[in-house]
Amino acid sequence: MEVTCPTCSARFKVPDTVEVATCPYCGTTFHVHTKETGEHFFFPPMRKDAGGVLLKFLSRQYGAPADIVDAKVTKKELHWVPVYFFYLHGRSKLWPTVEEVQFMGIPAGSPFKTLLEGYPFPIRGKIFFDEAVVKKGHYYKPEVPREKAEELARVALINALQGEAAQEDHSLGDVELEVRYLGLVHYPLWELRYEYNGQEYWGYVDGTDGRVISAEYPLMSSARKKASLMALGVLGAGFVLGIAASAAYGTGLGLLGGVIPGGVGAWGIASKGVVKKRIVSEVMKGRSGNLYFQPI
Numbered sequence: 001m002e003v004t005c006p007t008c009s010a011r012f013k014v015p016d017t018v019e020v021a022t023c024p025y026c027g028t029t030f031h032v033h034t035k036e037t038g039e040h041f042f043f044p045p046m047r048k049d050a051g052g053v054l055l056k057f058l059s060r061q062y063g064a065p066a067d068i069v070d071a072k073v074t075k076k077e078l079h080w081v082p083v084y085f086f087y088l089h090g091r092s093k094l095w096p097t098v099e100e101v102q103f104m105g106i107p108a109g110s111p112f113k114t115l116l117e118g119y120p121f122p123i124r125g126k127i128f129f130d131e132a133v134v135k136k137g138h139y140y141k142p143e144v145p146r147e148k149a150e151e152l153a154r155v156a157l158i159n160a161l162q163g164e165a166a167q168e169d170h171s172l173g174d175v176e177l178e179v180r181y182l183g184l185v186h187y188p189l190w191e192l193r194y195e196y197n198g199q200e201y202w203g204y205v206d207g208t209d210g211r212v213i214s215a216e217y218p219l220m221s222s223a224r225k226k227a228s229l230m231a232l233g234v235l236g237a238g239f240v241l242g243i244a245a246s247a248a249y250g251t252g253l254g255l256l257g258g259v260i261p262g263g264v265g266a267w268g269i270a271s272k273g274v275v276k277k278r279i280v281s282e283v284m285k286g287r288s289g290n291l292y293f294q295p296i
């Protein structure tokens with residue numbers, strides 16, 4: 001059926017069975033029949049087993065033992081993390097091409113607040129909050145006031161606009177900003193521990209769709225050896241380049257020049273070779289840059 005958003009009047013289609021819809025244009029979540037809009041939501045947890053999802057993902061990672069799928073899950077707890085959702089729209093009054101439209105979730109509490117900072121939360125799929133879910137896991141109330149979260153969202157928006165303007169060699173100048181509060185969402189997060197070869201490892205899985213947010217796994221010794229061999233290879237290459245350079249310049253300085261960069265490169269790889277655990281994420285590609293505004 002076709003529905004009309006009570007906030008922005010946009011018309012869009014939803015499946016006939018749906019009772020609660022989220023406008024793809026402005027993010028408003030509303031009841032399709034009563035047009036009631038709420039302020040407190042949650043995402044229904046997936047049916048899949050979080051432990052199985054995690055181990056399967058890890059078994060596909062570089063240097064992970066194949067039998068990790070059979071590891072014993074020793075802890076599996078569901079947490080309801082409070083997140084403020086915002087709709088952001090900003091543009092430069094000077095430059096028409098400098099414009100940002102984004103949805104953003106700001107984690108507001110729980111021990112997992114930092115883990116979920118910058119997390120690309122889904123916008124659609126949330127429904128009105130139901131007290132019954134509280135009993136299914138650990139429930140956390142927001143500790144961060146809404147105004148503070150709004151301020152963080154505003155700063156992130158201005159930063160993104162500034163970045164865009166800088167790319168076009170402009171200074172940003174005056175801006176028009178809209179930061180609209182979409183509600184408080186309790187987001188399901190699985191905290192997991194598993195045991196492999198007598199050692200314990202941790203992992204966090206998105207409770208809505210099973211994305212692995214962050215997890216550690218044991219690196220097989222063959223993978224470690226390979227990394228060490230690569231390190232030796234880099235050292236060797238540096239040495240050869242150094243000899244070539246010293247021959248070319250007729251001085252011993254060239255040798256030093258080759259060995260030093262070779263050594264630096266090798267050190268980086270060799271130190272990875274010693275690590276027995278690796279941390280991976282299906283979602284967060286490193287912590288650099290602004291995750292909120294990465295192009296999809």
Ligand SMILES: [Zn+2]
Nearest residue numbers: 005008023026
């Ligand atoms: Zn709308």
